[in-house]
Every structure is written in C-alpha cells, then in structure tokens.
Amino acid sequence: MRKYWDNPENVGAGVLARAGVTVPNLVTIGNIQITPATVLAPMAGVTDTVFRRFIRNLGGCGLIMTEFTSADGVLRAKDQKAKRYLHFYEDEHPISAQLFGSDPRVMAEAARMVEGLGFDLVDLNLGCPAKKVVKCNGGSGLLRDLPAIGKIFEAVRAAIKIPFTVKFRAGWDDENIICVELAKMAEDCGLCAVALHARTREQGYSGQARWEWIAAVKQAVRIPVIGNGDIRTPADACAIVAQTGCDAVMIGRTAPANPWIFRQIEQYCAHVGTAALVRPAEHSSAVPYDEPTEADRYQMIRTYFEMLIEEELPDAVGKMKQFASWFTHGVPGGAGLRKAIYDSKNAPEILARVEQFFEERLCGAGALAREL
Helix, strand or coil: CCCCCCCCCCCCCCCCHHHCCCCCCCEEECCEEECCCEEECCCCCCCCHHHHHHHHHHCCCCEEECCCEEHHHHHCCCCHHHHHHCCCCHHHCCEEEEEECCCHHHHHHHHHHHHHHCCCEEEEEECCCCHHHHCCCCHHHHHHCHHHHHHHHHHHHHHCCCCEEEEEECECCCCCECHHHHHHHHHHCCCCEEEEECCCCCCCCCCCCCHHHHHHHHHHCCCCEEEECCCCCHHHHHHHHHHHCCCEEEECCHHHHCCCHHHHHHHHHHHHHHHHHHCCCCCCCCCCCCCCCHHHHHHHHHHHHHHHHHHCCCCHHHHHHHHHHHHCCCCCCHHHHHHHHHHCCCHHHHHHHHHHHHHHHHHHHHHHHHHC
C-alpha cells in the first residue's frame, strides 16, 4: 500500500458542502446496520486487529475490515498467517472479513469458515493490483473474466447466510471498464452491497480517482454502493456523496496517516447538517472539527505502540517502524524521531524513544509558555 498520493490535487474539498450534503448516518447492508456510513478499507499490512481496534476506539468509523486473506490459506490448517489475519475481538463488531481467490469451491468453503468464526460480513477482493496476487488470477486479476466472477458470486452466496459484499476496481484498464456490468451481476447474484475503488488495475494508486464511475454504478443498482478513492478530508467525504449519491464512504490510505479522519468526518457532518438548517447560504470552507495537537499525536503514537506490544505480535517492531513514517508525518523534528525509531532494536526501546522525544518537546513548550 502506498503511503501517499501521486496526485497532489484535493479532489472534492468543500464541493457542495453549502448544500448541506453529508455522509449518511446509517447504511444497512443485508441485516447489518452500519452507523455512521463510513468504512475502514482493507489494507494489506495495515488493518490487523490492533489497528482496527485503534481506529474503532478513536470513534466515527461504522465498519472495519480485515486485511485481505487468501481463501486457500484459510482452508490450510497450518496457515498461521491466515489465522492471524482472521483473529478479532468482540469489540470490533461490526466487522467484515475480506477474502481473495479464484476457485469458487474454495471461496465458498472459506466463506463458511469465516461465517463460523463470527464475522458479520464477508467481502470478496477484486481490487488488489499486486502482481503476485494478479498472476494467480486473484484480486483485480479476475476483472478480465466476468463469467469466473459470476461463479464465485453464486458459490459464496449459496454457502453463507451473513451479508456478502464485493470491493472492486472500475476495470483492468481504461479500455475495459466493467464496473457497471460487474455491479449489476453482483446484485443479480444476491450480494448485499458493492464498494468501488474508482481506479483501474492499470492505474494502481496513481492518477486521480474517477468518481463518475461510482455515480454510474449507483444509478445502475438498488443495493448500497460504497465510494472509495481520494477521500483525504471530511470535505472530500461529503463531496463524493454529493457527486455520486453513494450510500457510504470507504477510507484507505488516509487512515494510517490521519487516524482521526473518521471522527473528523462525523464532526464535520454534524456541523454542516446543522448549519444547512440554520444558515444554508452562509457556509464557510473552514468548517470546524478536531485537529490533533502535538500532545494528541504523542498519545496516539504511544497508545498504538503499547497495543502492539500487548498483543505480542511477531512483527511488532516492524509494525512500529512501518507506522512511524505515517504517524510522525508533519511532526516538527519528526525526521529525527523516525531515525531514532528505525535505529532501535526492540519494541521497549522504540517506545522509550517516542516518550523521550515528545516529553522533551512538550516540556520545552510548557516552559516557554510559562516564561511568556
């Protein structure tokens, strides 16, 4: 997963906010109510149980999803990675397990196992652009074979009772845009919702998301449509709803860079909705929501790192170093902190470096304030 964007443009900031359009407070997928209608996207190497609970505890996120997990791995009793990916706690509900694979029989059996584990929903990954996944005809590789997708839809739908959804890209490339056809097939096969990342497989994470594809899908089906792509701010979240009519929004790369994004969307929507009722013509682009202070960022980093240590994940040190580049982005002196973290040998040492860095900064700022 790329940490940042190739395109610097803020796609939808503030668009139609003056009309009072906000992210819906509720979307119902099958028999599951998601409130608010915001979804943490499944991200490989990111959305493990620690990060999911971390996001859930910060507030504002309606549905969380696992890392995408191999259906073949789920069926292999000794596949410890799949077991770890599908581990979750009761406070994570509602939660969806995302699977990938190309064999309808294997997908159906893996979905049965996921249902038995207590997940609220099952999702099929048709979006991952990674070469090692695509070469096995998984993820976005299946976008070149709609009949094969249809067989998977039918097999999985017949195998489980919980809601079944799919996350997909618009097509393999610009010459093969199949998102509307795929969404209609999903609805016909009994899927309960579709989520569209409005890029092609060929694009990867480059260029700009084409929200008009989400609008086309929304016009074509009656089941809920979840919009995904280039949602970086609360204003973007409202703009994608305003421009496409989508029923919910899904946030991926923004979440590890700004874990407060879901809470900020909730605050922004509450303000925009209230202001639209009171003064519909007087909106400002500077709608208030909580911006984290340096103390908030310190607490956030420390909390996440402590959760990693408590969970005793085998790759806790690697996770800390991975997330340091996101969590310290924009922190004054952050480059020095990142180096200190990268040079550390174990988790307690990393945590100590973080505590030392922020305590020195915060104590120094406090002393300066007293002098003034």
